[in-house]
Amino acid sequence: MAGVLDSVNQRTQLVGKNRLELLMFRLRGRQMYGINVFKVKEVLQCPKLSSIPNSRSVVRGVAHTRGETIPIIDLSMSIGLPGIPQEELGNSFVIITEYNRKTQGFLVTGVDRIMNMNWEDILPPPKGAGKDVYLTAVTKIDDKLVEIIDVEKVLSEVSPLKEDVTxxxxxxxxxxxxxxxxxxxxxxxxxxxxxxxxxxxxxxxxxxxxxxxxxxxxxxxxxxxxxxxxxxxxxxxxxxxxxxxxxxxxxxxxxxxxxxxxxxxxxxxxxxxxxxxxxxxxxxxxxxxxxxxxxxxxxxxxxxxxxxx
CATH class of the missing domain: 3.40.50.2300 (Response regulator)
Known part of the structure; x- marks a missing residue:
């Protein structure tokens, strides 16, 4: 996936213009999902994963890359879909991201492309979707619905933050x-x-x-x-x-x-x-x-x- 990330200078040109770059990916099935490129550090073929004793099932293991040990989270399983089978991991991808001062990888089945978009075209989830839905937004690309996952909700369930003031x-x-x-x-x-x-x-x-x-x-x-x-x-x-x-x-x-x-x-x-x-x-x-x-x-x-x- 060399070339997936644009340079910092190119991305900073979007600031204040209500624009974003959306990295498109798939989980299990044909539905397309998106994540802001600003959150993405790297995209790579799923490396060899080492298991973590007593970890949650959505954490498929840890990967050792660029001097870091990074937990790899099965994004499909995190939002209530079937997880990626063990035998398919070698053909899957990991999106390495930085959220809330931590680095983690999200396991996905495929990475598609980057789309330069206007935030005005990114809409809140339908009101009937319910409060427990794992979406912060939706959009349409090529007349197909793209869902933007509430990663903070996923991470709050996988690795809860301390929320109380001391x-x-x-x-x-x-x-x-x-x-x-x-x-x-x-x-x-x-x-x-x-x-x-x-x-x-x-x-x-x-x-x-x-x-x-x-x-x-x-x-x-x-x-x-x-x-x-x-x-x-x-x-x-x-x-x-x-x-x-x-x-x-x-x-x-x-x-x-x-x-x-x-x-x-x-x-x-x-x-x-x-x-x-x-x-x-x-x-x-x-x-x-x-x-x-x-x-x-x-x-x-x-x-x-x-x-x-």
Whole structure:
């Protein structure tokens, strides 16, 4: 799969333009799935896997590649489909990704191509899909439905993150004046929204949640429709980057160019933890960046922002 990844410089040109590159792949069957190329470090033929005693069945083993030992997760099995048979592993592929400060590989049956797309063409899952569905978005390519998997939900079940703020950090919040204004949290993953809301409510913050940048921007325009500023209504905004219809970079760009929203403190809080993300954050004018997900780091940073006014 040499050449699957474009250079960092090429990819950073998409920042703030509401565009993404989607790596297309298949699990078992004809259904096509997609993952943002920004999350992908490498794609390779499935290497020899070493088993891990007492691991979950969805973890097919570990691979040793480029000096790292990486867990390999059967993505089919993770979302409730039959797993890839052992005898087919040699013909399968591994998509090595970086999420939430960790590297892992996702086992898939085939990798197709990369598509350069507009986030406006990436839509939320159908409302009737249910809350337990493993999708954050869907799109159509060549008149065929492409499903974008909620990888954060998959990882939260395979390797749960610590979600609670520690007592040491909670003690810092105990003597503080309660915040008068809520925090706007923008994230397309229900798991991520729950994690962030749980963290912020633990330190006494009220939280308003929106599922994507478009929803958030419409909400911001609504609350400032009377001529007020966003700072009159919200303490800060914490936004994901990857979201259907409008991504976090574009949300920041639109906010910073709008007089009613431009002085709003916006933190991009993303599982895109690669080395090039800080340059992207600076390019669109975000006020802060934090890689997901450390409840203590997030809680302490939010308290610091609030105290600085």
């Amino acid at each position: 007592e040491a950090v909670l003690s810092k919040s105990a003597g503080r004046e309660p915040a008068n204004l809520p925090v706007l949290v923008v994230d397309d993953s229900s798991v991520a929204r729950r994690q962030i809301e749980r963290c912020l409510t633990a330190i006494g913050m009220e939280v308003v949640t929106k599922n994507d940048g478009k929803q958030a921007y419409e909400y911001l325009k609504e609350i400032t429709g009377d001529g007020s500023k966003a700072r009159d209504h919200l303490a800060l905004i914490i936004s994901d980057v990857e979201m259907p219809e409008m991504d976090g970079y574009t949300l920041v760009t639109k906010c910073k160019s709008d007089p009613a929203l431009s002085d709003m403190f916006i933190m991009l809080h993303t599982s895109l933890s690669g080395v090039f993300n800080r340059a992207m954050v600076q390019k669109v004018g975000a006020d802060d960046f934090m890689a997901k997900f450390s409840p203590d780091e997030l809680a302490e940073r939010v308290m610091e922002i609030i105290d600085q006014g």
